[in-house]
Amino acid sequence: MAIQRPKGTQDHLPEGSPKLTLDTRAAAFDYVRETARRVLERAGAQRIDTPLFEEAELVKRGVGGSTDIVRKEMFTVYYFGDHGGFILRPEGTAGIVRAYLQNGWKQLPAPFKIWLCGPMFRAENVQKGRLRQFHQVDYEVFGSTDPLVDAEAIALMVDVVRELGLKKVKVKLGSIGDPEDREAYNDYLRELFTPHVERLSDDSKDRLTRNPMRILDSKSAGDQELIAELGVRPMLDFLGAEAGAHFEQVQQYLRDWNVEFDLDPSIVRGLDYYRRTAWELHHEGVGAKSALGGGGRYDGLAEQLGGAAVPGIGWAFGIERLLLAMEADGVEMPAPGGPQLYLVALDEENVPLVARLAREARAYARTEFAYRAMKVGNAFKDAERRGAVWVGLMGSEEAANGTVSLKNMVTGEQQTVGVGELATFLQKSDD
Template sequence: MSMKAPRGTVDILPEEAAKWQFVENKIKDVCRRYHFDEIRTPLFEHTEVFQRGVGDSTDIVQKEMYTFDDRGGRSLTLRPEGTAPVVRSFVEHKMHGNASQPVKLYYFAQMFRYERPQKGRMRQLNQFGVEVMGSSDPAVDAEVIDLAMSVYRELGLTSLKLVINSLGDKESRENHRQALINHFTPHKDELCHDCQNRLVQNPMRILDCKKDKDHPAMKTAPSILEYLNETSVGYFEKVKTYLELMGIDYEVDPNLVRGLDYYNHTAFEIMSEAEGFGAITTLVGGGRYNGLIEELGGPATPGIGFGMGLERLLMALEAENVEIPAAQDLDCFIVTVGDEADKYSVQLIHELRNNGIQADRDYQERKTKAQFKAADRFHAKYVLVLGENEINQKTINVKEMQTGNQDEVPLSQLVHYLQEKLSGGNDNE
C-alpha cells in the first residue's frame, strides 16, 4: 500500500521550512513595530462559533467545513478561518474590559477547508492574520492596510495592487441590499442555484459569484457607493486620506464585497500583478466587522482585520524571483579521531550548545575524511578536530573553512574563542 499525505495537504520539508521561518520572522518583526500582540487559539472550535461567526449562508459553512461529533456528542469544527476564533476568545476573556484599547492581535494558524485543491489553495492552509477590536477610528483601517503592505514590501514584493471599497454603515447596506434584490429578482431563474439562495439571504454575495460573473445583470448591478449616506462617505474619505498620507496607492472597486451581513465600511484586497502568478491573484482580504462581536455574545465593539495566506505569499515571492534564505551555515562540526575522542566529543558538544554555539558531530562512525565531507555538506564555518593527542594536551585544532586557517586552542578557551570568532571579534587580528 502506498502511504501518501492526504489530498490537499503537503509536507513542508526542512529546506522549505527554513523559508517559512524566515518569512514568519519578518512578519513577526513588522507586528512588533506596529504594537500587535500574538494570540493562539485552539485548532478546533464548537461548530456554532463558525455558523454564527462566519454565517450559515457562506460557502465555508455550507460546503467547506470539517465538522465532527466528539464522544460527548458535541459538534466541533476544524478551524476554517481565523477571525471568529479570535473574536470568541476576545469575548470569552472579556478583553473589551482591558485598560488598553483597542486590542491589537495577530496570529499564525493552520486552517482547514474542504475544497478542490489547486496551487496555492490547499485543504490544510497556513494563514497569518490580524484583528483590531475596540476602535471605530478610520485611522485603524488605514493602519491595518499599511501593516499588510509593509509585510509585502519588506519581503521584497513590488508587483502589488491595493483595491478598496466602502460597504457603508447599516443604513447604507440595507438600502443597497433592497436595490440588489430589486435588480436581480427579474433574473433569478437565470442565476446559479447558490445565487438564487443568496438573493434572499445575502444578495451582496451575488456580486462575488464566480459562476455568474459574466451574466449581463452583473454589469448593471447597483453599486454600494451610490447608496452611501453622509456618515459612510465621510468615513471612507478619511480612510483614503490616511492612505494617501502614508504614500499607499490604491484603487476603488465598487464591486469588491465582503459577503457577511455584519461587515461594514472598509473592505480591501491586495493582489499580485506579477507575470505568471496565476488566475487567482488575491493575496489578502480584509474588512471592518462592527457587528461580529455582538453576534458571538460580546458587547457592541467595532473590529477590523485581514487574513493572509502564507502559501500564496510564498508563490508571489517566487513569481517575483525574490530570494529567500533557505539554509543557515552550521557554526561548527566536530571531527573525531579514535574512540576516546568520540567519547569526549559528547561532553564537548553539550558544552558548546549550552553556550549558544550551534554544533554537530558524526553519528555514523565515519572515517576522518568522510567526517570532513559531512562538515562541508552542513556548510560548517569551523571544523574542530579532536584526537587522542589533543585530549592529552587539553587542546583542539580549529579550522576556519572559508580561509583554511587553523589554530590550536586550549579546550578551556574553546567556547570563548568560538564566541569571539562567530560574533566578528578578532577579524582584524
C-alpha cells in the same frame, strides 16, 4: 502502495529534500512568520494562539450562514459518538473575537492589537494556491472606530509583503458601508435580480434571499455575465454620510503615507461580518484568483457572538499563496545556515568526548557532531556539506592536550583552542 498525505495538504520539508519548492520549504514558512512577527510587533501587536477547532455555533454566527464557508466548506469534528459540535477553524477572526470577549481584553488600553499565525481548514476544490489545510497570518485591532486604525491596518499588510520582497502587489480598496447601507443595497439587488432569477446559479438563487451581495462574489461565469449585462451599481453609491466620510479619511491617510491603492467598488469580501472599510491585496503570479488576502472592519461581530459591542478591524493572508507570489517575483530566500561548529573525532575512542563537548557548546552556539570517527579529509567534506562555519577535530593528540583543532570553512583560518576556552571562542566568533 504506501499511505499518502490527504488531498489538499502539504508537508513542510527540511532543506535538502528532493523536489523541494518554495511553498513546501519549512524554512520559507518560518521566514514569513518571522517577518510578519517583526513588522507587526514593532507596531505594537501581540501574539495569540487560538484552538484549531471551535464551537460550530461560533463559526456559523461569526462567518455568516450565507457564506460558502459555512454552507459548503466546513470540516466538522465528530466526537464521543455525537454528530458534530466542533468545527476546524476556517479563518482566524471569529476565534480571536471569542478570545477577546472570554478573556477580558476590553479592560486593556485601546486600540488593542493582536496577531496569529497558524493552519486553517476548508473543504474546497483543490487548485493552485488553494488547499484544504492552509496557513494564514492574521492581524486584528479592537476598540477603535477611527479611520486612522483602518489605514494603519492596510499599511501594515503592505509593509509585511514588501518586507518579504514582493513588489507586484496592489491594494484594491472599497467600503461596504453601515448595516443600513448594506440593507438598502441588498434591497436594490433583490429588485434587480428577481426578474432574472432563473438565470442565476443555484447558489446565487439561495443568496438572493439570504444575502444578495454574495451574488456579486459568485464564481459562476453565468452569474458574472448577468451582473455585467445588468450594469449593477456599486455598493459605494449607497454609502451613507458617516460611512462615506470615514472612507474618504481612510483614503487620505493612505495617500499621505504613499500607500498605493485602486478603488474597487466590487469588493464585498467573503464573510458576512464586514462593514465599512474592505480591501484585498492582489498579485498577478498566484493563479486565476490573484488575491493574496484581504481584510475589513467588523464592528458588529462581537455582538453577533453574544458579547458587548466592540469595534474591530483585521486582515489575513495565506502563506502558501504568498510563497507562490514570492516565487513568481523571483524573491530569493536567505540561504539556510549550517552549524557554527561541527565537531569530529578522528578515532573511535574520542567520539564520546566529542559528543560531550558538543552538548556543552550548544549552550552558546548551534553545534553538531559526527557520530562516528572520520579521516581529516572526510571531516572537511562533511562539514562543508552541512554548511558549518567551523570544523573542530579531536584526535588522540588533541585529547591528551585538552585542545580542539579548528578550521574556518569560509576563510581557511586554522587555530588550536583549549577545551575550556571553546565557549569563549564561540561567543567571540559569533559577534
